[in-house]
Amino acid sequence: MMRTSQTNAPGPGRPATDGEFARRLRSAVRGEVMFDAASRGRYATDASIYQVEPVGVLVPASHDDVRAALDVCRSLRVPVLPRGAGSSQCGQTVGAALVIDHSKHLNRVLAFDRDAMEVTVEPGLVLDTLNAWLRPHGLWFPVDVSTSAQCTLGGMAGNNSCGSRSIAYGNMVHNVAAIDALLADGSEGRFGPEADMAQAPSRLREIARALRAIGERHRDEIEARVPKVMRRVGGYNLDVFHPQSERPYTADGSVNYAHLLVGSEGTLAWTKSLTLKLGALPRHRALGVVNFPSLYRAMECAQPIVKLAPSAVELVDRTMIDLARGNPAFRPVIDAALFGEPAAILLVEFTADEAEGPLRQLARLVELMGELGLPGSVVPLTDAAAQKALWEVRKAGLNIMMSMKGDGKPVSFIEDCAVPLAHLAEYVDRLSQVFAKHGTRGTWYAHASVGTLHVRPILDMRRDGAAKMRAIAEEAAAMVREYKGAFSGEHGDGLVRTERVAWQFGPVLTQAFEEVKALFDPDNLMNPGKIVRGTRMDDASLFRFPPGHRVVPIATALDWAAWDVHNDPVRDELTAPGTGGDPAHGFAKAVEMCNNNGHCRKFDAGTMCPSYRVTRDEEHSTRGRANTLRLALSGQLGGEFASPAVREALDLCVSCKGCRRDCPTGVDMAKMKVEFNRHWQQRHGVAFKERVVASLPRWAPWAARLPWLANLRDTVPGLARLGERAFGFDARRTLPRWRADTFLASAAARGPTDADADVVLLVDTFSNYFEPENAHAALAVLRAAGLRVAVARASASDPAPSRPLCCGRTYLGAGLVDEAKREARRLVDALVPHIARGATVVGLEPSCLLGLRDEYLVMGLGEDAQRLAPRALLIEEFLAREHRAGRLSLPLAPLPQKGALLHGHCHQKAFDTMGSAVDVLRMVPELQVEVIESSCCGMAGSFGYEARHYDVSMKMAETALLPSVRAADVGTLIVADGTSCRHQIADGTRGAAPREALHLVRVLEQSLAAAKQG
């Protein structure tokens, strides 16, 4: 069962019985209440190294729910832990408490005052969502943390978060005007400017008076012990009464009581709403990327650069540069910012309202670097898109670093020490030596402007990591003290640093913090064990991967050996695949790549994660799934690996592979789902309905012989309902129509196989049986380009040479890996002779063709599959490649339609082929191509047809795809290369204004026809 720690629970910790607590909670609230092991397990971790099982989880439907839950918790003495995205790095959001996740429902903008430049929001609102809402007003909330896509305003206030531009805008605390809070004893009210506290309820006035008294009493200690640096987020902000930072809390020096709640990590009160100060969106920005020969020089130069008044100075070191280069999406972006092979770069940003301002400052930077002995070291970036792309690389910095395979991981515990700029270079140098002494190394990046450099030494917490962590922390702390810095300059205290609070602030202020806690929360109910009365950072009973962490041995169907490795942090080397000692042959280690940063909870462009976007349930995020798998694989859910809890968590995963690309550590849940389904099927058998769908390629030839019979379901009233019961296909769906004129039976396809073919056209099951016109169009386009084309057919040695080839995707989706392998083997055997001659394999359906470059490499198909992968291209990739090389000549003419709206299949996005699709469509003269910013269409193979998934499927389609299609002019072509995407578009627009989407080759075919006619 899951490890449980009581160390940070107050008093009795758990209620007399979970049963009584659960019963009372359920009757008191409308929201979701979860006490099952898997749900508790999913809320037992955040982006820290810790894991503590919560008592239960509440997803409140309203503030009333929170109030009611607090009442129940108070009467049964159960602690409460407020939670947003759970992206904290220090263990702030793990604890033996009732976790209240308000990110799902409590996320509205409550009030907006444009003139006062203030907005009041609920705590679960995500920062990027707020900023998207503010953009039309020319405003933004400028605390631009790296996790902006997922972190919530309530969590940001809880941690006193700060962003890359804190030198210009300060931390969260500088940007919060008021907090409406709910206290553990049930009292409520607004904490705000001191002048307004007279109107507050008596309990709040009492607290304010007492706080003021504490502040006055400890004035000297505050002056002596609170670090003077701009970045300091440890302890409670008692220095609001005697500000110590160079940046004052308020412009006029007055006291605002909300600032004591900011950074309190949910230990004082529950934030019901926050009033935030907004900034005007900077109208013009320029970025200078300064290239340095050494990290030391970069740090030395930070101080003079800051004097130029930039809005940000961010460091990216050599390791990070190399890791970013390893990511295909980031490589061109980072390369454009470099001169040669710098050891480090500083991203220096200037902003202003008038266009000339940033350019003038950029010129000053160039001059300054010359004066500092580094002429020609600045790459200027004035284009907004280029700047944004480079900021994305910097923002992904930590995650890029976390993509390291093996048990040694970069661990966050001295990640955000802040030292005055004058000492930064020396600090970096000395700390690097400390790392070397302990047999590890760190990667440096982030906020050089404010002396907060992120660094995580690579430690193996399952082995000697805890001891090294303590030793390194002690030495880092001594340096921080010497330089008069702050041990926590950004991420807060949580479980990892509460023990440092006394070290940083001394016994008197530590006692004063205890008094603050007692004033707000005398019964120690609010997130106990953080900031005051904490545990030791190296208490292994709280680790996610403690020494002795065990993994259930399983035999895997796919090859996960690439993850089954050890890493050597100093030499930056991995051992050979399969040597990592994983009893699950690398599968467990692949699952453990999820570091819980929560990026899969984002809502921006990109694919990941469509099911979370629709349900907003942690369970349906990639993280929730990875955690469920991890817990099951380590026996922490009780029972076996193939458990219903995992099956449930994976149920709404549409295998879109969005995570494969968008997850910074490359968690590929679609592949993991295949592996899990296989174990499930082995244990529980294959349901009839699933078998029917999976074996479509087997029975398709029979259905195609009697298409009128196979199509009856959509024509005879009542049959769809019956079919829903028998096969699980939702009666509201139409099914793809079987065709008598299948492609492979056509004369065009039957033509002699060209032994010297340049191209082998792989016609998938769907194109062959349901949309043969697409395959005809592909053939026509390729031949019009003067290419010799062969149609892929089973090899002569195939046991069923007349049965069409199939990639095996439908089998894989059901976890029938052996059957999928058989199909794959046939396909590989058929194609290998062609590629041996130098031909390229070209396919139409993204999910089929791209499988050859993905799953085929882990299905035990040997060398042949490795050779085939780089020679297998989607038709748009092939045409774009030939076009770029000047080898393609297609006589294309303008079409009557002047616009094309392109929806990308998820696998096209995951494999970065959308650029090719756009390039190819743009070959059509005068055609304006626009890409729909959509995630998964929701159909995803058979997913959307299934009655139990229909509603979720349609919601996915309605998040972006269908509204964009409906809004498109009737004269605009809708283009989608995925069979299921096209079907979803047709189904979703059925009725008054139906729209049909075309495969891109059909557009080319029409353009060729127009050329012929014209």
Ligand SMILES: Cc1cc2nc3c(=O)[nH]c(=O)nc-3n(C[C@H](O)[C@H](O)[C@H](O)COP(=O)(O)OP(=O)(O)OC[C@H]3O[C@@H](n4cnc5c(N)ncnc54)[C@H](O)[C@@H]3O)c2cc1C
């Ligand atoms: C890859 C990565 C990059 C990061 N980059 C940055 C960065 O650039 N700058 C930065 O400052 N941080 C950064 N962080 C840390 C973290 O993302 C931020 O602190 C973030 O603001 C936390 O938001 P959240 O919604 O995840 O809060 P959570 O982690 O859910 O909660 C944070 C704290 O706030 C408390 N809390 C949440 N809601 C409430 C409420 N309603 N009432 C009372 N207390 C509440 C919680 O109890 C907890 O103590 C990073 C983390 C990761 C993993």
Ligand code: SF4
């Ligand atoms: S699945 Fe990926 S994006 Fe999601 S939390 Fe884990 S590592 Fe982050």
Ligand code: SF4
């Ligand atoms: S494959 Fe798609 S649906 Fe599944 S977890 Fe990844 S992003 Fe989410």
